Amino acid sequence: MEIKRLRLIMATAALPVLASASFTASADEGMWLPSLISERIGDMQEKGFRLSAEDIYSINQASLKDAVVLFGRGCTGEVISPEGLLLTNHHCGYGQIQKHSSVEHDYLRDGFWAMSRNEELPNEGLTVSFLERMEDVTGRILDGYSADMTEQQRDSVVKANSGALIEEATSEGKGLRATVEALYYGNQYFLFLYREYSDIRLVGAPPSAVGKFGGDTDNWIWPRHTGDFSIFRIYADKDNNPASYSPDNVPYTPKKFFRISLEGVHEGDFTFIYGFPGSTREYIMSEGVRYISEVSDPAKIALRTERLGIQKKYMDQSQAVRIQYSSKNASVANAWKKWQGESGGIRRLGTVAAKKAYEARFAEWAEGTVYENILPQLDSLYEALEPYMFALEYYTESAGTVELSSFAMKVSRMMKDSLADTCATQQQRDSAAASFAMELAAAARSFYKDYYMPIDKESFIAVMESFGRDISDGFKPQCFKDALAKYGSVSGWADVIFGESLFTDSTRVLALTAADTAAVSNDPATRFAREFRGWYTTDIYPVCQRLNREITLLYREYMRGQMEFEPGKAFYPDANLTLRVAYGKVMGYSPADGVYYEPQSTLEGIMEKDNPEIFDYNIPQRLRDIYAAKDYGRWAITDSKGNTTVPVCFIATNHTSGGNSGSPVINADGDLMGINFDRVWEGTMSDIVFDPDYCRNICLDIRYVLFIIDKVAGADHLLDEMVFAE
Ligand code: ARG
Ligand code: GLU
DSSP, X not given: OHHHHHHHHHHHSSSOOOOOOOBOSSTTOOOBOGGGGGGTHHHHHHTTOOSOHHHHSOSSSOOGGGGEEEETTTEEEEEOSTTOEEEEOHHHHHHHHHHTXXXXXXXXXXXXXXXXXXXXXXXXXXXXXXEEEEEEOHXXXXXXXXXXXOHHHHHHHHHHHHHHHHHHHHTTSTTEEEEEEEEGGGTEEEEEEEXXXXXXXXXXEOOHHHHTTTHHHHTTOSSOOOOOOEEEEEEEOTTSOOOOOOXXXXXXXXXXXXXXXXXXXXXXOEEEEEEXXXXXXXXXXXXXXXXXXXXXXXXXHHHHHHHXXXXXXXXXXXXXXXXXXXXXXXXXXXXXXXXXXXHHHHHHHTHHHHHHHHHHHHHHHHTTSTTTTHHHHHHHHHHHHHHHHHHHHHHHHTGGGOHHHHHHHXXXXXXXXXHHSOOOSHHHHHHHHHHHHHHHHHHHHHHHHTOOHHHHHHHXXXXXXXXXXXXXXXXXXXXXXXXXXXXXXHHHHHHHHHHHOGGGOHHHHHTOOTTTHHHHHTSHHHHHHHHHXXXXXXXXXXXXXXXXXXXXXXXXXXXXXXXXXXXXXXXOOOOOSSOEEEEEEBOOBOOSTTOOBOSEEEHHHHHHHOOTTSGGXXXXXXXXXXXXXXXXXXXXXXXXXXXXXXXXXXXXXXXXXXXXXXXXXXXXXXXXXXXXXXXXXXXXXXXXXXXXXXXXXXXXXXXXXXXIIIIISOOTHHHHTSOBOO
């Protein structure tokens, strides 16, 4: 009785009682908050770490956190010299490298190396953020909240208090940016205060044949040989404060930078990743997991398999089409491969059944408490949500992917915007018409450059036929039924859209004026997009939004319940692009019976894959020459087979996610041993459930980075400003 009363009290209090960390659910699982790392430090040290919690995170002295940055708004980077040199992935710096590239200077193809400070290239819009401090502010955020308030009232309290807190925190100095983030579904709130630098210059990037070696063929795959790195430098004003670009700015002096480890990588070595994982859902109930692994992922995979097959067919037939669709193909393939690992991993682990068993135990425990009804409520909300969520995701992956109709909608919006300026004078009308023509020409140029109609039309037929099969009749929009009745079949419908739309002809598009609204709005490609979008925004999206919100609110309760149910377990909050620590060890894995993958790859593997005929595997001639001459200098190692070679990548058991790209991979002494850039596809369910047998993050060996800089790029002056661990 006493215990039940206590649970009731805890359930209505603002703060969940966070377990003092003693053990985790499974070895190496977890993305821990740096400010609370003292709760994990014992375990870390037991596994080989030789530094202290204060060395990882401190607000009193320089610590490793001061050498880690959020790069842009989706990657991680690390400072590696006293003069603000910064490392991240090639795929994280890709946009910047591309922007500086032209036909005369193709830095994507050939690489780029600034041979002196004044050759370093500024990047408008790029920022890096250092975490100044993070702080549990739950009390302040919920100040003024009482249990009898509605959720809307609670939201207003949270919003008002967050705003005040952010204002207060950012008034302390230059370049400060703050966010308040809900952790554990809003059971806790943390303030994150960043110092954001905005003069970030490109220092170096290897050619794509190194930085993107293996391309999409090897993406999410081990063994891997991608030299996925690029180098930037942070600039500051004369007082070392953030400032926008100025030729007078000077290299930033960091509070802390990573020393480079040349010790090498051995199976079993302790590793730790410090970075910004984007999003995970480790605590959702069985129904949520079942939906992902049995319904959503398989449907999305099937739709993308169709589209990838069609793209491949035409890309194989024509070099021009291959170039047009390589970037589109890459982004379609990236999630496609990840989802396969995710749903396969969940199935292999039996996560749905395991969660159901856990829920049965939870329900028994919860009887007579405030948590009693949570699971049945979640269950019925999931049941109500499923057909809507499925329709929403299906729309995005089918009708939402038709290139021609997306472009038609874009032109239609541009017209509306242009006409929205009700212009009084003839002169103003003329200038509006001229700017519409310019905007249209630019949009058309970028669309038609990479558009191949046969791919779009065949994809339309494939995804819309699937739509007809997979979406139940009750959920199909009227426009879909009408079109089938009118044209007889999806391919008949496609003949009309792709045969009659003016958007299939760029000269007709370029001849449009802002006044041609009727032609655009009655065009079959525009109508298709508009009618489907109308269905989505009125019938589907609002229901999903409402039910998802209710589900999230219940998760706040369920999360707190789970923490009370297992008081001995160490919980970590789901990833939300805030700074985290994940630790583990260098380790191979066995993805299938009879197969074992070693944890380290070498230059030998690059030479095995090298093939001038295959775009993804065509290495720079310079690398072939170096290999032939075995001119490895100080970067040579002897591998397990006795070859003299160069290390390239390695895998480890760190729990990472999207956003950890570019994260420092740190050894037991706090020195840099590599750069994180991917996971193995068999372990991508780690966003939902971590499996120590299959989940491996993929890291670039820092020695390969140095070898490329030194031997391939001839930019060894950069090595002079780095500090190497003894
Ligand atoms: N799979 C990595 C990540 O998810 C790398 C993606 C970029 N590389 C590529 N070949 N598409 O985001
Ligand atoms: N490549 C991913 C990124 O860009 C990291 C891989 C992962 O999802 O773990 O963040």
